[in-house]
Amino acid sequence: MMKRAWACAAALVFAPALAQQSPYADYQRMAAESAPIELFELGGEELWKKPQGPKNVSLEKCDLGQGPGVLKGAYAGLPRYFADADRVMDLETRLLYCMTTLQGRGREETTKRVFGNADQPSEMELLSMFVAGRSHGMPLRPGREHAKEKASYALGQKLYFHRAGPWDFSCASCHGEEGKRIRMSELPVLYKPQYARPLMSTWPAYRVSTSSVVTLQWRMNDCYRQMRMPEPVFASDATVALIHFMTVTAEGVPYRGPAIKR
């Protein structure tokens, strides 16, 4: 795994798009060299193998889309449609599904603390780091053939541009035009493949500025917070649809996370 962490750091240094576009390239390189990605992945692996819940079983039989217990490449194939749940799921939604079905745990207990903090990442965040790490280097191939996958993509695309709330914001208010910034932050236009690819291939990630592990479900949640909207329900169709839409837009790019973010 150590090798992987270094490969990740190297990818950040040598990825030409990053090095040329971002004034943070040096910062990211330095951060990558000392970031505890690997520790988070190990923490997630422990949780994956730990028997929990009324059924006292681990998640090792969880089917992430490539068959029960198959981790390799599973994250790169998400979000996708799952017949057993009859809906499209992203990684976190699927993990939640496995916790509530395989392990027999309650939704309330499993979603009580989905977003952690600098002191302690959540179970969901550590598991996400572990599972995503097993897709490193593999091209993102989210599902897009099933009718519900098509519907989810289309819904995500509409949500991306949907303006609402007291400040009339949509995702596109900030992520809608090329070359724009909020304060000093560069804003990727996530409905265009050339901007979605370098971004969607890095989540989940370790965020240096807050010393915390961040996932895509967290990103959706925190954007809606800043948009002055009510809170999206964790693992809801709306959040999955947005993640699905952006992942399809980034389709084909090799996954190079879990990564380091500013």
Place this chain on the structure above:
Amino acid sequence: MKKTVLLLPAAAALVACATPVPVGERPKLSAGDLDQVNAVLKRDFHARGQASMERVQLDELQRACNLHADNPPPELARKLEEAQLQAIRFPEGGLIGDWKAGERIAQSGRGAMWSDKPGVQEGGSCYNCHQISPKVAAFGTIGPSLAGFGKMRGNRPEIQRYVYGKIYNAKAYNACSQMPRLGASGSLTEQQIKDLVGLLLDPASPVNQ
């Protein structure tokens, strides 16, 4: 039973949203599409703190901007702008407040989020999108630079009125502007908007140095 009935429009939404739009393009919406997206928001979001579910309810202007991809036909745009302009409450007298207070309001990105304490005075988040005082390096670029704003335009009453109105309700001048309606939404008070007018128009403000 009630739950099932509520979920029906959302389920219909998922099916009706399936018209494929190519990657990298913005979808065109029908009124039906918009109602269905709204049904999904009502189902998949919940109130938290001061961010109530009323916030997903669209007003006439938001509906029009969503339906026309922020580019309504000119006649509709004029009608929308006129209605927004009519609703602006302009105070009597001079509109130039305290630019120092205005600078603090422009800096502050607080307010109206579920993480903000209700009742705490909101900021304008102005620097998130605009260059304002040339002394502040961390400015956004979504909106135009406002450095030297008053120096170029002076500060006669019509200019004061325009700046006050623009901050109070940017949509009165550009129907689907990306700028929030800071006065109309109740985010900023009359005095706060005057202070921001001061920041842009007072000759002593760093904006005009």
